[in-house]
Amino acid sequence: MSSSSPLLAELIDALRCLPGVGAKSAQRMAFHLLERERERGLKLAGVLEQAMQRIGNCSRCRNFSEEPVCALCASSSRDRHVLCVVESPTDLAAVEQATGYRGQYFVLLGRLSPLDGLGPRELGLHLLTERLAEGEVEELILATSPTVEGEATSHYLVQLARAGGVKATRLAHGVPLGGELEYVDRGTLAHAFGSRQSVE
Numbered sequence: 001m002s003s004s005s006p007l008l009a010e011l012i013d014a015l016r017c018l019p020g021v022g023a024k025s026a027q028r029m030a031f032h033l034l035e036r037e038r039e040r041g042l043k044l045a046g047v048l049e050q051a052m053q054r055i056g057n058c059s060r061c062r063n064f065s066e067e068p069v070c071a072l073c074a075s076s077s078r079d080r081h082v083l084c085v086v087e088s089p090t091d092l093a094a095v096e097q098a099t100g101y102r103g104q105y106f107v108l109l110g111r112l113s114p115l116d117g118l119g120p121r122e123l124g125l126h127l128l129t130e131r132l133a134e135g136e137v138e139e140l141i142l143a144t145s146p147t148v149e150g151e152a153t154s155h156y157l158v159q160l161a162r163a164g165g166v167k168a169t170r171l172a173h174g175v176p177l178g179g180e181l182e183y184v185d186r187g188t189l190a191h192a193f194g195s196r197q198s199v200e
Helices: 006-015 023-036 037-053 091-099 127-133 148-163 187-196
Strands: 079-086 103-107 139-143 168-169
Touching: 006 023, 023 037, 037 079, 079 091, 079 127, 091 103, 103 127, 127 148, 148 168
Parallel strands: 079 103, 079 139, 139 168
Antiparallel strands: none
């Protein structure tokens, strides 16, 4: 975008780092902040700078935290015998908001993808192995995405659980509640058929 202001061009380019924000969206955001929301823009800039400097990762679960150990890991009301492995902090938030799960978490911050340079070390699986070796965890819930990489990650996690003598369970995948079969995609339907269970 050509602009008489190099700083405006820099602002627009900086906003493009956000997911789903292209050149036009970034331009609209920048113009909106400058035209109508300068005070809130300054507040956003301040909070963003603070967050980038002070928010790190929990040493136990790798979720975002300002403290060395996050509130979820430090809570005495959480069940320490159940550990749910998720790919991202977004997934953790989704589980917390949608379920009554009261166990603990481990956040991979990705999934196994050798082509992207994401191996066991990058996912912190050495930390997970150490945690399983403590002997407190009895069940490892695998909540990875049903993608090729997510399934490969899940398979690797099953091996870790077995080596640690921990029961591994996988989230169910298949036909969504309230869904009509004719609208379910073929991959989901095939997976649902392959994972069917007996009805008591």
